[in-house]
Amino acid sequence: MRAAALVARVLDPGSWVSWDRPPDPVAEPGSPYARELAAARERSGCDEAVITGEGRLRGRRVAFVVSEFAFLAGSIGVATADRIVAAVERATRERLPLLAAPSSGGTRMQEGTVAFVQMARIAAAVMAHRAAGLPYLVYLRHPTTGGVLASWGSLGHVTAAEPGALIGFLGPRVHRALRGEPFPDGVQVAENLAAKGLVDAVVGIDELADTTSRALNVLCGAPEPRTPPPAPESPAAYFEEPPDLPAWESITRSRRPDRPGVRDLLRHGASDVTPLSGTGEGEADPGLLLALARFGAAPCVVVGQDRLSQRSGHPLGPAGLRVARRGMRLAAELGLPLLTVVDTPGAVLSAEAEERGLAGEIARCLAELITLAAPTLCLLLGEGSGGAALALTPADRVLCARHAWLSPLPPEGASAIVHRTTARAAEMAAAQGVRSADLLRDGVVDAVIAERPDAADEPGAFCTRLAAVLEHELANLPAADHAARAARHRRLGRTG
Incomplete structure (x- = not known):
């Protein structure tokens, strides 16, 4: 699609204002390159390979840089x-x-190295934009290759791609010329890169405006400063002094296959949800969900453990924790609250996970959460087993569903260590203080959210109530305060 046509399809009608001025001459008059530029201007109707300007996207003022491949x-x-x-x-x-x-073959060969190094200059400008706390969204079009992909095409907070687009560092023609064989089929294709966690979504042109608008509704925060919403109804309607139930009852209930998880929470309780795929660096993990979302008027970055995916063949591994860290960085850079949702039967146990640094990723998640330059809220939603759960737990405020729990290991594992049998798991869970009532008593969590009597029996109503709590909590989070966090962690387990 030509650049002007793309602008017309994406931006509000009649809102485009060009920022372009005539380019400075770069070719000797009468030279072959000058003739190429003249022919390109006539063929494309543009005076350069990009058009830039501003317009409105669903009423929001945005800047736009669009390549003209012609x-x-x-x-x-x-x-x-x-x-x-x-x-x-x-x-x-x-x-x-x-x-x-972008839609580009990369560096202009006619200008050589001086053109090549412009990629660093463009990347520097983009990173200054990001450092100012401003969103940068990229839509990779067919084709995007070479230095453009290796610079400003790969620096988006959110990156989408055109269906079927050729996207790759080394163009197919160059690969064939240098290696004497074609590049393998199916690799440099938008859909494959999305599956590998290199782009966030594959989006058609006609869906691009809505998709971008949803993301900006979160990334740009609230449109106007507003008074944080009051807690709806009374706190008693949402929070409770958890009943004195056996720990094993909560553990059993938390493992029900129909218990609502983070995807149910987003479906029933959130708006402007934009799922993000993978680390952006070639890793993805279905066990970890990363998304932009709003709960009521409160925007946030959501990092949530997907219980159903983990229990259907995708246990959480090092890549999932690296996806979580991408979410942490995104929240910090754009000044958005971070919501972590803990719901995991435990990290994957495998030689590959050990070799790919599972323990180190848990440590880095803890370190980044504790020092994050953004307000943080943690929700213990269901199972909270081991280091994978702890990795997302430290936060400025921690909430816990009645039947959620947190334990160093699955109770069966703790029983195997202490009693050399898994048969005493219920006894170990009671002794270790894993249930919501124990966590509240020990200062690990700040409040317990009621289930009536089990979230699995009222999934829609539970998620709707939970979303109202999250809106209130997110809107009332204090600014990131490292001293307050340090004091909070010094108090853990010290109830006297």
């Missing part, structure tokens, strides 16, 4: 880079979210 395959020369950098810097000055839609 102009020398969207390649980046010095004048192209001048235009991109000027647009990025203007978006930063005017505090606008920035959208980029």
Whole structure:
């Protein structure tokens, strides 16, 4: 699709305002390159390989940089880079979210190395935009290759791709010329990169405006400063002094296959949900859900353990914790609250997990959460087994569902260590203080959310109540305070 047509399909009608000025000359008059540029201008109707400007997307003012592939395959020369950098810097000055839609063969060979190094210059401008706490969203179009993909095409907070798009570092023509064989089929394709956690979604042109608008509704925070909402009804309607039930009863209930998990919570209680895929660095883990979402008026980044996926063949591994850390960084960079949802039967037990650094990833999650430059809220929703659960638990405020629990190991594992049999798991759970009542008493959690009497018996109603609690809690979180967090962790388990 041509650049102007893409702008017309994505932005509100009549809202586009160009920021472009005529490019400075880069070719000797009469030279072959000058003739190529003239032909490109005539063929494409554009004076360079990108157009830049601003418009409105569902009423929100945004900046937009769009490649024109018909102009020398969207390649980046010095004048192209001048235009991109000027647009990025203007978006930063005017505090606008920035959208980029590259479609390019990469560096303009006619300009050589001086064009090649422009990629670093563009990347520097993009990172200054991000450092200002402003969203940068990328839509990779067919084709996007070379230095463009290896710079500003891969730096988005959120990255989507056109269906079927060729996306890769080394273009197929170059690979065949250098290696004497075609590049393997199915690798440099948008859908494969999404499955591998390199792009967040594959989105058609007609869905792009809605998808982008949903993401910006979260990434840009509340449209106006507002008074945090009061807790709906009375706290007694949501929080409770948990009843004195046996620990094993809660553990049994938490393992019910029909117990609602993080996906149910988002479906019943959240809006503007934008799932993100993987680490953005080539790893994905179905056991860990990363999303942007709103609970009522409160935007947040959600990092949640997906109980059903973990129990259907995808136990949480090191890649899942690296996905979680991506969410932490995203929250910190954009100043959004982070919501972690703990619901795991435990991390994967395998030689591969050990070799890929499972223990180190747990440690890094703990370290990043404790020092995160964003407010944090943790919800213990169901099972809370072992280091995988602890990795997402430290937060400014911790909530716990009545039948959620937290334990160093599954009770069966603790029983095997102490009694050399799993048969005394219920006894070990009671002795270890894993249930919500124990966690509240010991200061591990701040409040317990009622189930009536079991979330699995009222999934929709439970998730709706829970969403109201989360809206109130997210809106009332204090700013990140490392001293307060340190004091909180010093108090853990010290009830005297």
